[in-house]
Amino acid sequence: MVEYGFATQGQEIVSAFADQVKGKTFAITGPSEGGIGAEIAITLAKASPARLILFGRSREKTQSVIDSIAAASEQSSPVETDFIQVELASLASVRKAAQEVLSNTAITQIDGIVNNAGVMALPTYETTPEGYEKHLVTNYLSHFLLTNLLMPKLLASPSPRVVNLSSYGHRMSPFRFDDPQWSNGATYHPTYAYAQSKTANILFSVALNERLGTTHHLRSYAVDPGSVATSLTRHITPDQFKEGLELFAKHGIVRPERKTPAQGCAGPLRALLQPDISNEDGVYITDTKLTTDPAVVKTYATDREEARRLWELSEDVVVLPLCAVRLRLTVLKCDRARPCDNCVKRRESDKCVYPAVRDHARASKRTKKRLDRLESLVMGLIDRSVLQSRPSLDGEQQSLGGSRLHDSDRHRNLGSTNESLLDKPSIPSSSSSSALWESVLLDIAEIRSYFEEHELDFREQEIKVESSRNPLAGINILHTSPGECDMDTLLSSLLSRSAVDLLIENYFGMTNHSRPNGIDLRPFLGDPDEAMALFRTRTTQCLVSADYSKPLMEQLETLVVHLEAEFTSSPDSQIHVWVLMGSVVRLDMRNGLHREPSLFPEFTPFQCEMRRRMWLAIVQTDILMSFQVGLPAMIPKGQHDTMLPQNLREDDFDEDFTALPLSRPMNEVTNISFFIAKNPLLEVFAKIASHILDIHPNESDVETLESELYAARDALPPYYKMRPLEESTLDPPDVILARMGMDQSVHSGLCILHRRRLPLARSKPQFSYSRKVCVDAALTLLSYQAILHRESGPTGRFGAHRVMATSVTTNDYLLAAMLLCLDLRVGMSGPTHPASSDLSPVGQGSTG
Incomplete structure (x- = not known):
């Protein structure tokens, strides 16, 4: 293994790891001529990187470095060089510069960033436009912000590197959590302020490795380049230089020998390029070597708890200034x-x-206790006022006063608001203060009355909600014994043939989200709720008695119908239904429904088509139901090859067919066409649901998934594309509802895809588009809910149909309302960036 040391030059590092440079993109701050940043850029250019991004204050002053990069790359291949103007002493400027990079579609990823720029030992206390000490911002906070803003591009690289320039001077000061602002300059010292910022850079590297090292293979190192002859110390006078050496000596620091820029850039380049450096211990590099020696790198600079603490503080500062x-x-x-x-x-x-102050809701009991305490305090003040208003009191009067106070407490304990207030001791009208207290008591009575009145309303609503959530009584197949059930008992539960025929007709009329309302089932069923509970109980008993785990299609089909009954038994999501869905999925796969049936000769064409239809229903139900409970779908992607069913009517084929007829065109509506047409949409929706459940999702996937979702919507048959109601005058209600169902899936997908960015968009303009899309989609969903409510009335378009409002549909509307409330709540908590204020439609939404 090659030994690196004080004399190692940057070119040696680049030559050794040229394969880590070629075709990659690197970002460097502070590329001023003659400095370490410029030397890093020029040295990298000799090994054919794809792109170098230079963050500097002035293009004019950086032009010579850009020319040197072009000259250095002549012998290899041209290097794309982007100059980004930035003033690192301004966090606003950093945000603008980062946005310029993020919006550049030519920059797909950043493989490494060198946070090199900085200032040193400014003679007087200076603050940035945001009011922070200048060393702290220029050397650390600006790089913290820039790195985090560029993180989507960094994490697009398989092994990103972040190199933070530190200094041996960090040994002179830890990070001063109690007073990093130097008491607004009162205790400022140039050398210690510089040292604090360099300690912060080491802690920054520690925190990055803790947060992203394992999950995203990001590695960060803090590098001491040594004492390099650059323009960093140009403003330091001889006296200040002498004072600095004395301080170094006081802290036991020996000033190292001078290095050339070519030597000074070796450490940062090794941290940036060497793949196996992560096998060594530590984050601090000096003289091109990693070290954990406490005499070289202070333990306070590598302490994980200190790093976490600084990260949280920095995050608050840069996000909420x-x-x-x-x-x-x-x-x-x-x-x-x-x-x-x-x-x-x-x-x-x-x-x-x-x-904005957070408005936490308090429980009604807690509010009552506070009102009781307030009332007690006011009564005490009243009695005290009465006593103090009399110059002398005999024992009888004092006794009466005490008795009155005791009576007031007794009345209050009775719990009757009106009696408690009316039975209080009279207040002398001659006392202006007593009149004031009387007014306060009346206000308390009014408040108490308001809470009691609305508490009754709340309890009524709570009872309604709870009653709607209680599923119909019946046996849960998952955890309840079915009990004894013989054939006679089962047969006795069946209705007459005519009633069963009517029920079946009613069941199949529910296709495409609605069914006729004109069938009165009460003569056959008696109490419908009791009948439904009985049917579900008998179905469960049949399934358990027949051992539904056996691979028989008849039992599986019955289990699927039972799943549908359980699903529709409540307007809210039920976790036991999702668990039952898991059993259905596994039994389906145990029966081989996930494999294309035409590959198996034992299946007739009719059986093949019916297996495809059942598998399609299971896949789509799994996607929607799993999303509804916030958990991953259960059917593994890429482990099933069953084709889509053909677009055929039920009378197009039967059990005796030796071959299926040709599929009808998708613009011809059948009972299966809706589900076939919707499948591409749900496939993209499944990708989005999987993306948002990832612990560390790739942010660059958001735009890709959005494009796929729009493409799937655009590919829908014209018959199923959403259009305004006024253009659907001649269309039947079930078709309109089908279109709304299609488009609702699109807007639900957009909502969840951009959900994470929504609260960030108020302060981070790069996410303003996501906010627009999210709000636009949520408003569209709620407009569909309003249409359903309006048109389902007696005079509405759907008045003759009973719309099937499932828990999945309700979940979409709740999602939309929640997102709008979230956006409004975030808007009340702080200022909104002007770029994020425009909520004009993004041009992709549908209208109803």
């Missing part, structure tokens, strides 16, 4: 005035903003 957050970086207290005293002193009155 509000007045209250800035105060966390100072030791001053906020007086909560508008503007507060601290902002006035800093001449930042216009920046004084408080995060």
Whole structure:
């Protein structure tokens, strides 16, 4: 193994790991001429990287470096060089620069970033536009923000690297969590401020490895390049330089020998390029070597708890640069005035903003207790006022006063609001303060009355909800014994032939989301709820008695019908139904329904087609039901090859057919056409559901999945494409409902696809498009709910049909309402970036 050391030059590292450079993209901050950043870029250019992204203050001052990169790459292959203007002392400028990179579609990934730029030992205390100390922002916070903003591009690389430039000077100061702002300059020292920022960079690397090292193979290193002759120290006077050496000596630090930029860039390049460096211990590199020696790298700079603490503090600062957050970086207290005293002193009155106060709902019992306590306090003040209003009190009067107070407590314990207030001791009208207390008591009575009145309404609604959630009584096949059930008992539960025929007709009339309303089943069923519970119980007993785990199609078909009955028994999702669905999936696969039946000669054409239809129903139900309970689908992707059924009517084929007729065109409606047409949509929906359940999803997949979803919608047969109701005058209700069901799947998919970005979009304009899509889709879903409600009335388009509102449909509407509430809540909690305020339709939504 090659030994690296003080004299190692960057070119040696690049030559050794040229394969880690070729065709890759690297980002570098601070590429000023003659500096370490410029040397890194020029050295990398000699090994044919695909692209170099340079973040600098001025293109004019960086042009010579860009020219040197072009010259260095002449002998290999041209290098795309992007210059991004940024002022690292401004977090707003960093956000703008990051957005420029994120919006560049030519940059698909960033394989490594070198956070090199910085300032050193500024002689006077300076703050950034956001009000933070300049070393802290330029050397650390700006790089923390930039790296996190570019994380989608970084994580698109299979093994991204983040290199943070630190210094041996970090040994002079830990991160000052109690006062990183140096008491707003009162305790500022140039050398210690610089040291604190360099300690922060090491902790940043530790935190990155903890958070993303295992899951995304990201590695980060903090590198001390050594004492390099660059322009970093150009402003330091001889006296300041001498003072710095004395401080070094005081802390036991010996100033190392000078390095050339070619030597100084070796450490960062090794951290950036060497694949197996992760096998070594530590995050700190000095003289091109990894080390954990506490004499070289302080333990406070590599402490995991300190790294976590700094990350959380930094995250608050860069995401919420509000007045209250800035105060966390100072030791001053906020007086909560508008503007507060601290902002006035800093001449930042216009920046004084408080995060919105969270409005936590309190339980009604807790509210009652608070009202009781408040009432008790007021009564005590009243009695005290009465006593104090009399210059002298004899024992009898004192006794009466005490008796009155005791009586008031007794009345209060009775729990009657009106009696409690009316029976209070009279208040002397001559006392203005007593009149005030009387007014307060009346207000309390009004508040108490309001809560009691609305508590009754709440309890009524709660009872309604609970009653709707209680599934119809019956035997749960999963965990309840079916009991004894002989054939005579089963047969006695059957209705007459005419009633059964009517029930079957009614059942098959439910196809395509609706069924006729004109069939009155009460003469046959008596109490419908009791009849349904009895039928479900008998079905369960039949399945258990026949051992439904056997691979027989008749039993499997019965189990599927039973699953449907369980699913429709409640308007809310039921976890036991999803568990039952798992049994159906496994029994289906045990019966081989996941394999294309035409490959097996024992199946007739009729059996093949029916198996395809059943498998399609199972796959689609699994996708929707699993999403409904927030869990992964149970059918493994890529482990089934059953083809889609053909678009045939029921009278197009039967058991005696030796070959199936040709499939009807998809613009011809059959009982199966809806499910065939919807399948491509649900396949993309399944991908989206899987994406959002990933622990660390690839953000670049969002745009890809969105495009696939729109493509699947555009490929729908014209008959099933959503159109405004006024253009559907001649279309039957079941067709309109089918179209709404199709489009509802699209908008539900858009909602969940962009859900994670929705709360971020208010402060991060790069997510503004996701907010638009999410809000637009949610509003469209709720408009469909309004259409269903309106048109299902007696005079509506669907008045003659009973719309089948399943728990899946309800779940979509709840999702939409929740997202809109979330967006409004986030908007109340802080300011919204102007770029995220435009909620005009994105052009992809449908209207009803």
